[in-house]
Amino acid sequence: MYKKTLTTAAAVVLSATLFAQSKPEDTEVWEPVPAVVTPGKVNTDAPSDAIILFDGKNLDQWVSVNDTTQAAKWKVAGGIFTVDKSTGNIQTKRSFNNYQLHLEWRVPKNITGTGQGRGNSGLFLASTGSGDDGYELQILDNYNNKTYVNGQSASIYKQTAPLANANRKPGEWQTYDVIWTAPRFNADGSVQSPARVTVFFNGVLVQNNTELAGPTRYIGKASYNKAHGPSPIKLQSHGDKSEPLSFRNIWIREL
Numbered sequence: 001m002y003k004k005t006l007t008t009a010a011a012v013v014l015s016a017t018l019f020a021q022s023k024p025e026d027t028e029v030w031e032p033v034p035a036v037v038t039p040g041k042v043n044t045d046a047p048s049d050a051i052i053l054f055d056g057k058n059l060d061q062w063v064s065v066n067d068t069t070q071a072a073k074w075k076v077a078g079g080i081f082t083v084d085k086s087t088g089n090i091q092t093k094r095s096f097n098n099y100q101l102h103l104e105w106r107v108p109k110n111i112t113g114t115g116q117g118r119g120n121s122g123l124f125l126a127s128t129g130s131g132d133d134g135y136e137l138q139i140l141d142n143y144n145n146k147t148y149v150n151g152q153s154a155s156i157y158k159q160t161a162p163l164a165n166a167n168r169k170p171g172e173w174q175t176y177d178v179i180w181t182a183p184r185f186n187a188d189g190s191v192q193s194p195a196r197v198t199v200f201f202n203g204v205l206v207q208n209n210t211e212l213a214g215p216t217r218y219i220g221k222a223s224y225n226k227a228h229g230p231s232p233i234k235l236q237s238h239g240d241k242s243e244p245l246s247f248r249n250i251w252i253r254e255l
Contacts, residue, residue, distance in 0.1 A: 044102065044175065046251035053092060053233075053250040054081065065089040065127070065234060074237075080106075083121060083244035085237050091127050095230035098255040101125075101178040107141045108243040109171025115147045116140065119170070121245050122157065124234035125180050125197060128215055128226070134234055135195060136216040137176065139245065143167040154201040157216050162199075162206035173248070175202055179255075183212075185227035194224070 038048040046052055053061045056079035062072035065088055072090035075082045107119035119141035124134035136157040140147070142165055149161035154176070168174055179198040186192050194214075199207035214222035235247065 044104070044249060046102070046249075047253065050251040050253050051094070053252055054247065056080070056248060059090070061093055062090045062235075063093055065091050080246045080248040082246045083235075083237050085244060087237070089234055089237050091124075091232040091234040093232070095232050096126075096180075096252065096254060097182045097230045099178075099180050100253040100255060101176070101180065101233070102249065102251050103176045103178075104173050104247065104249045105139055105176070106173045106246045106248075107170050108246075109169075111141055111170045111243055114145060116151060118145050119243070119245055120238040122234075122236035122238070123176065123178075124216075124236065125178065126182060126195070126215075126228070126231035127234035128228050128231055134215055134231070135197075135212055136236070137178065137197070137199060139236075141167065141170055143169050154199055154206040156197065156207065156210060156212060158218065159213055159216070159222055160207065160210050162201065163208065164201075164204050164206055166201040166204035166206060168202060176200070177203075182230070183224065183228075185224075189227040191224050 035049070040046055051061075058076060059072040059074060059081060062074075064070045064072055068091070073087040074084045074090055103123060105121070111119050113119075119139070121139040122136040123139055124136050127134040138151060138153055138155045138157045140151070140153040142152040149155065150158055152162065152165065153167055153174075154162035177200040181196040183195040184192040195212040196209050197207055197212065198205075198209050212222065214224040216222060233252075237244075
């Protein structure tokens with residue numbers, strides 16, 4: 001009993017001594033000072049440090065995937081641009097690593113079709129090659145339109161279903177706000193850390209720091225087959241028979 005009491009008393013004295021030797025300032029961090037960023041007037045407006053990928057006037061920040069020396073040929077009018085199925089996919093001129101992305105999309109009010117044939121497109125968060133190679137965040141009209149859950153809007157296509165169906169009605173603008181963490185690779189091409197993505201769909205959290213198994217595959221399981229660095233962002237011209245989608249107000253912040 002005497003030894004236990006002595007040990008307890010010694011611990012109290014030691015704790016009091018340590019507390020006396022420390023100050024609140026000891027855990028205050030003053031540098032580096034975060035950069036000043038002026039937010040937009042509303043959350044959908046680009047902040048001061050954003051790169052504007054579409055300003056409602058032209059597609060100067062985009063090129064054709066079929067020939068990256070050629071400008072994107074999707075149709076721009078009235079402050080929006082619309083998928084042109086005859087010219088194929090488009091992608092950004094610049095390549096990006098980690099980023100925050102805002103994008104708005106809309107399917108026509110008179111959309112037709114069912115399942116995957118109803119306003120189908122895709123936002124490829126990192127395009128790793130020609131065609132449809134890359135990591136696809138699905139774009140689709142799923143307002144009262146049933147399909148496989150890892151293929152509905154805001155899914156990581158064929159990988160992870162969204163946490164909720166936050167679709168607005170056809171004809172209304174939808175928003176994706178994305179935080180993308182690119183995969184990292186070792187010198188031998190093996191994966192050091194996989195890609196991760198967080199997505200808000202119309203303000204609703206639908207992908208919560210989701211880990212990706214690799215780039216999208218239409219058939220078979222996703223996997224990392226090759227290392228890559230910073231990559232363009234791509235929009236898909238899917239080719240289904242429903243009316244084409246439109247986009248507006250696209251901006252990005254490199255992280």
